[in-house]
Amino acid sequence: MRERTRPVNRWLVTATQVALAVAFLAGWELGVRAGKIDSFFFSSPSQIGATIGNWWHQGYIVKDVLITMWETVLGLIIGGIVGIVLGIVLASNRFLGAVFEPLLVLLNSIPRVTLVPLFILWFGFSLLSKVVSAVVLVLFVVFFATYAGIKDVDPTLVANVRVMGAKRMDVVRHVLVPSALTWIFASLRSAVGFALIGAVVAEYFGASAGVGYRIQYSEAQLNTSGVFGGLAILMVLVTFVDTFIRWVQRRVLVWKPVEL
Amino acid sequence: MRDVELDIEPQRFVALVGPSGCGKSTTLSLIAGLDAPTAGTVSVRGRPVDGITDSAGFLFQRDALLPWKSVRDNVLLPLQLRGVRGSEANARAAEWIGRVGLRGFEASYPHQLSGGMRKRVSLAQTLVYDPQILLMDEPFSALDVQTRNLMEAELLGLWQGSGKTVIFVTHDLEEAIALADEVVVMTAGPARVKARYDVTLARPRDIENVRLDPRFTELYSKMWNDLRDEVLESYARANAAG
Numbered sequence: 265m266r267e268r269t270r271p272v273n274r275w276l277v278t279a280t281q282v283a284l285a286v287a288f289l290a291g292w293e294l295g296v297r298a299g300k301i302d303s304f305f306f307s308s309p310s311q312i313g314a315t316i317g318n319w320w321h322q323g324y325i326v327k328d329v330l331i332t333m334w335e336t337v338l339g340l341i342i343g344g345i346v347g348i349v350l351g352i353v354l355a356s357n358r359f360l361g362a363v364f365e366p367l368l369v370l371l372n373s374i375p376r377v378t379l380v381p382l383f384i385l386w387f388g389f390s391l392l393s394k395v396v397s398a399v400v401l402v403l404f405v406v407f408f409a410t411y412a413g414i415k416d417v418d419p420t421l422v423a424n425v426r427v428m429g430a431k432r433m434d435v436v437r438h439v440l441v442p443s444a445l446t447w448i449f450a451s452l453r454s455a456v457g458f459a460l461i462g463a464v465v466a467e468y469f470g471a472s473a474g475v476g477y478r479i480q481y482s483e484a485q486l487n488t489s490g491v492f493g494g495l496a497i498l499m500v501l502v503t504f505v506d507t508f509i510r511w512v513q514r515r516v517l518v519w520k521p522v523e524l
Numbered sequence: 525m526r527d528v529e530l531d532i533e534p535q536r537f538v539a540l541v542g543p544s545g546c547g548k549s550t551t552l553s554l555i556a557g558l559d560a561p562t563a564g565t566v567s568v569r570g571r572p573v574d575g576i577t578d579s580a581g582f583l584f585q586r587d588a589l590l591p592w593k594s595v596r597d598n599v600l601l602p603l604q605l606r607g608v609r610g611s612e613a614n615a616r617a618a619e620w621i622g623r624v625g626l627r628g629f630e631a632s633y634p635h636q637l638s639g640g641m642r643k644r645v646s647l648a649q650t651l652v653y654d655p656q657i658l659l660m661d662e663p664f665s666a667l668d669v670q671t672r673n674l675m676e677a678e679l680l681g682l683w684q685g686s687g688k689t690v691i692f693v694t695h696d697l698e699e700a701i702a703l704a705d706e707v708v709v710m711t712a713g714p715a716r717v718k719a720r721y722d723v724t725l726a727r728p729r730d731i732e733n734v735r736l737d738p739r740f741t742e743l744y745s746k747m748w749n750d751l752r753d754e755v756l757e758s759y760a761r762a763n764a765a766g
Contacts, residue, residue, distance in 0.1 A: 420584050420587070426576055428602035428605050434605055438601065519592040
């Protein structure tokens, strides 16, 4: 039996989170104003805000965010589909699984960031190099989750539908995929972060627009406010996409006994 | 398992009893075609089993409903898999959900139901495609005693006059005698058939009262003599191994 626990007060949680954020930003700002923190190296919340406001007026933000979002979403979709399909195929065919799963583990151990300059060399400064570098990060996260999710399927469920007359594809469709969906969604949420990292790092190495480019450009000018401003925008972006995925998740996984 | 020789006559309700881990469940898997024997043959209705046995339905000990499908979709699934679609499938599923007493729960998901209700859904899911042979692997052993008695009575009600063959695996001798026409006692591994008993109690049976019948007690003590040796043997082995 589970121990009796009192539910956490949601308002208290939110209030504490806001208070911590305010305290952190206020401490930072006051530290800079009091001369204890060097604003050249660490900027300050007000300067970062001013930089973001400036970008907004110049029309950079909408443009940069749209470009980075587009690269991220494309990387997420392509990497997600490839990862899910590979996961299903390799987990439901033992021979292919035995051949390719170790290979994917090996490939996954490559630090992807080091490949980004190659992608730029191969695919140019275009959209493609950003999407590819997002894909190679997302792909593995989603693949391993799908693979594990299918391997984790309760064998009784498979036996049950087989006796009822399920062919191989029926088992995949009615048992393996739905069972793996919980894992796939959990992985998609971390994949969002990876897709964004892929896109932004590629922008950082070579681009003419996008949030990553904006950060790199600010850095080149030793503009720390610009670097932090770009990071702040990225945080908002991730939160936004993550909220969207959780919304979809709640609708797809209605059969789950617990609130997600 | 070794040297298991077992003929089961059609339309009979046969219970297999034996110590845990003696190969009762394996016997069912072999008949269903879920596993292939390493040696020997299994035939169903005169034909060797090669792949899944079409005419068999299987009720598992563990929950085997698909948790992501509603009651209705779980009961519809075997029909879809067998090519029955549309209004005929819907009508048959609705009929069986009604027969197991779950009308009104069609849209519920398994996690919203009690253990007994989930078993009823499983029963409807198995019976909806009208298999000639029902393989049941300790189907009620995870239920509480009251629910279990209800389910046993319900099973007998559904089976009576259906012309189906039932092979019911259990480790509970009382359950075996109360339900079956014939009880097969198996030995502790390697599994063999130790003895077979006809249960001559009249049908239809009243699950509640049949246990009070003097003939029930008589059969019980006879079979228990056989079974006890096997249980003790398997217990001693488990202890030696542990």
